[in-house]
Amino acid sequence: MTQEREKSPVRISLLGCGTVGGGVLRLLQENKDFLGLRAGGEIEVTHVLVKSPNKPRVAECKKEWLTTDPEVIFGDPRVDLVVEVMGGEQPAYDYIQRAIAAGKGVVTANKLLIAKHGPELVEQAIKNRTDLAFEASVGGGIPIIRTLREALASDSVASVHGILNGTCNYILTRMREGMSFGVALQQAQELGYAEADPTLDVGGHDAAQKLVVMSMLAFGASVNAGEIMVEGISEIEEVDLQFADRFGYRIKHLGIGYDRGERVELRVHPALVRKNSVLANVDGVLNGVFVEGRALGPCLLVGRGAGDMPTAVSVVADIVDVARSRIEGQPGLATRGIQLKHRPVMPIEEVETRYYLRFAVGDHPGVLGHIASALGAESVSIEQMVQEGRALEADDAVPVCIITHRCQEGAVRRALKAIESQVFLKGAPRILRIEDV
Amino acid sequence: MTQEREKSPVRISLLGCGTVGGGVLRLLQENKDFLGLRAGGEIEVTHVLVKSPNKPRVAECKKEWLTTDPEVIFGDPRVDLVVEVMGGEQPAYDYIQRAIAAGKGVVTANKLLIAKHGPELVEQAIKNRTDLAFEASVGGGIPIIRTLREALASDSVASVHGILNGTCNYILTRMREGMSFGVALQQAQELGYAEADPTLDVGGHDAAQKLVVMSMLAFGASVNAGEIMVEGISEIEEVDLQFADRFGYRIKHLGIGYDRGERVELRVHPALVRKNSVLANVDGVLNGVFVEGRALGPCLLVGRGAGDMPTAVSVVADIVDVARSRIEGQPGLATRGIQLKHRPVMPIEEVETRYYLRFAVGDHPGVLGHIASALGAESVSIEQMVQEGRALEADDAVPVCIITHRCQEGAVRRALKAIESQVFLKGAPRILRIEDV
Structure with missing residues (x-):
């Protein structure tokens, strides 16, 4: 036959x-x-x-x-x-x-x-x-499904980190070169990278869909997509890119997955990655997926994500x-x-990573002490702390930037709440995650 | 059944x-x-x-x-x-x-x-x-054969550029950080990356074997391996890494393949690649293969090359x-x-790319003019030319470094022969190829 x-x-x-x-x-x-x-x-x-x-x-x-x-x-x-x-x-x-x-x-x-x-x-x-x-x-244009399904057939996947949306990556790359978010987005649209309605792209939901598909193959996980924390790139400011650069990082929009036993850790957000890491140099409209196989070790795939x-x-x-x-x-x-199995997504509060925190504070004595104490009270330990310049006028905000050691996101969030209740904050604090890939 | x-x-x-x-x-x-x-x-x-x-x-x-x-x-x-x-x-x-x-x-x-x-x-x-x-x-640990065979089953491959030998890549990475070739090689051996007899690795022949295997899948080419020009990394000097850095490049040891109609262009040698290119940041013992598919566009795969x-x-x-x-x-x-077909390898003299040339010259008037004229006589056009410092003693050598525009290697070799016949050269000129990937 x-x-x-x-x-x-x-x-x-x-x-x-x-x-x-x-x-x-x-x-x-x-x-x-x-x-x-x-x-x-x-x-x-x-x-x-x-x-x-x-x-x-x-x-x-x-x-x-x-x-x-x-x-x-x-x-x-x-x-x-x-x-x-x-x-x-x-x-x-x-x-x-x-x-x-x-x-x-x-x-x-x-x-x-x-x-x-x-x-x-x-x-x-x-x-x-x-x-x-x-x-x-x-x-x-990236053979990621095939690689997860076949090349890694004999291995189990510990984690995936992906630059999964070309529009986000294009915008962040241009912003690093000094362009504003708005102009970069407009250029992405003119070049045909971004949709007329770019919400799905810049809001992170396109990347989240791809992460869900990858986690089927990588972890055999069937998940409730609504449980995934999704952040886009529209709130990234120039000052964040500058601080990241100063600390030796670049900001990339990532879809991240970890095998966590019964659960999976899945999240989508902009993150700081070291300048010399392989993902940091996947620029422009390219996509990249970094897979860590338990026996295989690291494997990066880069290519055109769309087109x-x-x-x-x-x-x-x-x-x-x-x-x-x-x-x-x-x-x-x-x-x-x-083989698919329903697996709960780990709540974001339980996620452990390192954090980049930026505060716009009034230039008063004791401000740094207040912030440090609030973080300390939640056992969030500080790796680096930078206060940039001095305010020219009494009312001007001064940026204070902190890199933490590894800690639980829940602790960071509680500390931020305590800090926010203080009078000296001039706007909501910025929280970005740092990924050591 | x-x-x-x-x-x-x-x-x-x-x-x-x-x-x-x-x-x-x-x-x-x-x-x-x-x-x-x-x-x-x-x-x-x-x-x-x-x-x-x-x-x-x-x-x-x-x-x-x-x-x-x-x-x-x-x-x-x-x-x-x-x-x-x-x-x-x-x-x-x-x-x-x-x-x-x-x-x-x-x-x-x-x-x-x-x-x-x-x-x-x-x-x-x-x-x-x-x-x-x-x-x-x-x-x-890189699924390159599978990708060429299956993911690109519907496309044809225009070119491949691979960092194919982890020992070479490790040594060049350490040398960029200031280590000598000898110490870096010894460290690679101690870490188990290099063989006790590292000739196959640092001489480029290990990479050449891998290039031959890849070109079977990428181009359907069965080749006579003896026709491939193979250069290792043992003649790379610190001054070359410094010049490369100054011009915006890094030096990587590459296996390179192009589909050239009836023939294939295959060569193995150290090459200058732009610092912000994806291959430039594949460091340490990692391997990386950059494939250009005619419809797919660029695709990079990175992972552990051995272990x-x-x-x-x-x-x-x-x-x-x-x-x-x-x-x-x-x-x-x-x-x-x-489907395999025997295909001749393009002679190195016919290869066209850009070149990095370094001369150690006596510090006499007219030296730059001699070099430039000899290159010009072979229609090798100069993009940049740098003479570094002045000799302290009359007999000391001064490095002169040139980046050419795209030209045929045969022309460069003829020009170098003409230059070498001049008395002012203090040692053989260094020729390195520049790859725009």
Whole structure:
């Protein structure tokens, strides 16, 4: 039977044909020969589901493939594989469920969907002995899912630290060079890195979705995304970048995960990382993921986190994988070995790391003493403390900056509350975490 | 039939049981359950071939596995998979050929062997419809082979730049901090990074072997390794590191490959890379490979290039892959899609890049003019030229340092010959290449 299968092609249908879908069709056409060789048989497109059949498409998209009716695809038993590149939650969720139920393999680039429904969809795929592959859902051009799934198949992952959002990274890189947040964001939008509505990017929620997907593979964790503390970059000020630089750090927006026994520690926020660390130098629109394997040690992967062609390369790599497993009569390869277990996220108060604290204080005697005492009362120990300059006028604020030793975030928060109740603060204190990666 | 196979385990035999082999046995034991799950069936060790059966082994190595007779393994039809972790050319080469001929899958960590006989062994494996997997042969803890084979399955690779030797990288990192070459090498040996005979490492030949293996996967190229220009790091001087720093560069030892149509450009040498480039910050004993995919764009992978456990993780990841493809009754997965073609290596004289040239000259009038004219006569155009200080005594040498624009190496070499014929040179000129990655 397998021998016969090798002669018949794998038939795939695309759901959506935007920029990523167009890139997929281009790669399938341009590299037809060696893709067929790698998959062990020809990959043949049968349908492309679109909303507007008359909209112009890439040259590789044949007119006869276009359909507006999903039933044509789900009802056709010859369709082996469905490639979801439409994005958004619905109707993508519905379509993927139906494709899996019909025993079709599924390749998706949809991080929102996998972050929200991944564990359930993986379970459904395993039950139906079919494939669900989602490399392109995290860091477009970085083979992180594959690395977690295969290269680390023999190891267990202790932690992941990822620069997961290209817009945030671009903005922070430009701000380090002296640009304001607003101008950097505008430039990111003009260059096509940021969405028209950049809230998901700069607010950290895009990175949080990717962290949830990674933690499925890294820790076998199915989590409640609502339990993850998410901070964006919009409150980072120039003075923070300057202090960070002075202390030997850069500020990066990170998605962080640690295996903590029964629980997982997952959090998304800007963080100080040492200038000479590998992640500190992943700049501009690049993404990077740093994985610490218990036996493997450190492993860093860097690449384009988004963009049509990098994402399309990842989608087509998944198509080849899934096609191959179907040609071999052994679907289920992409999901095999994924064991998911619901795991609670460690409350942020219990997280232990080092902290960067900045206060805008009135220039009065005793101020530093008050701050130090409040921190001391919660056993938060100070590594460095800098007061920058003197106020010109009696009412002006002076920045005081503190680097703590390792301590629990709950203790830091309690200390800040005690400090905030003092009169001399000119604005809310800034708290940033320091990650030693 | 496949259903029956899933019930029976995959039986593997190790050739060699040194530190990597011991690590493999430890991982197989510690992670038995999830390895079995990922492979789709149990992985069972049957034999471990050793020279001295009475030598102490890791606790995971059972006495009854030990044998000194390779015939016991090759003659046993129940052995599905042979794991070669003995190293060296012979008898490993002979054993791997026999294992493939017997239809057994092979996993090897042997870069020398794959660099020298890879194309022929891959061909033999394809012909025998069995697997030959060699992730661990390049950059122990970096999933570079898998990434080239699978994640980039849908793309073609334009170039690779790799920090491929941890000893070289460690020495250059320490030298940048002010240590001498000799002391840094001794420290690398004490820390176990460098071999007792460090010639293969610091001479660049270890990196060259890895480059040959990578170019098989990246460019489908089977090459004559003797055609590759290989330079080590032993002639790098402190003054070069200082000049590089001053011009905004760091010196890294790189293995470099470019797809050049019918030919490939392959070379191994120390090179100047910009301080803010991602490779420049891969320091110490870490390895890093920067791949430029035509559609994917840039992709950097960083990790431990050597070490028992990182290498063992890669070996066991390959074991899982090969075991899975055998359990599914579809051996040949690891070699599928590898198409090799003999391709000539571009002669170094035809290579085009930018150059760093350093001369030790007598402090006489007209010296700079002589050098500049000789370069100009070969159309080598100068981007920057620095003469450092003045000689204290009439006979002292003064360093003159030049950064060229992009030009052919042949032209630079002809110009240097013309300059060397002048009397004012106090020693051979230093030529280093500049790589814009």
